[in-house]
Amino acid sequence: MAKILQSGRDEAVQLAGEASAWVGEMPQYARRVEIRTVGAITTIYKAWANYGSLENAQAWMIVKFTLDTTTELDVIEGIAGGSVNLFDFTWDGRAGHSYS
Numbered sequence: 332m333a334k335i336l337q338s339g340r341d342e343a344v345q346l347a348g349e350a351s352a353w354v355g356e357m358p359q360y361a362r363r364v365e366i367r368t369v370g371a372i373t374t375i376y377k378a379w380a381n382y383g384s385l386e387n388a389q390a391w392m393i394v395k396f397t398l399d400t401t402t403e404l405d406v407i408e409g410i411a412g413g414s415v416n417l418f419d420f421t422w423d424g425r426a427g428h429s430y431s
Contacts, residue, residue, distance in 0.1 A: 361382045361383075362379055365425070371400045373398040374398075375395070376394070376425045376426075377393070377394045377396075378391045378425065379391065380418060381418075386423050387423045389419050389420060389421055390419075390421075391418060391420045392410070392415070392417055392420070393411040393422070393425050393428060394408065394410050395408070395409050395410075395411070396408050409430030409431050410431070411430055
């Protein structure tokens with residue numbers, strides 16, 4: 332997979348998107364983004380819920396991206412529950428949800 336990144340800027344942030352890039356993306360929802368890196372694997376979680384939703388409430392739609400730098404930054408993308416617009420998951424439990 333080819334990547335086009337800007338020199339001198341954090342690669343993981345560019346791949347996940349910066350806060351300013353999310354302003355126009357689903358502005359009607361509160362958003363969360365987390366980037367975790369362990370060795371060559373970077374996992375990015377992005378989530379949306381109605382404003383005021385608690386992070387432990389089953390009110391979130393969550394997308395997971397996995398980047399593996401040992402294989403030329405292959406990206407594996409999945410959505411919790413396997414379907415768009417399922418706001419049935421907790422942000423707190425994002426690492427344990429099933430993604431497809």
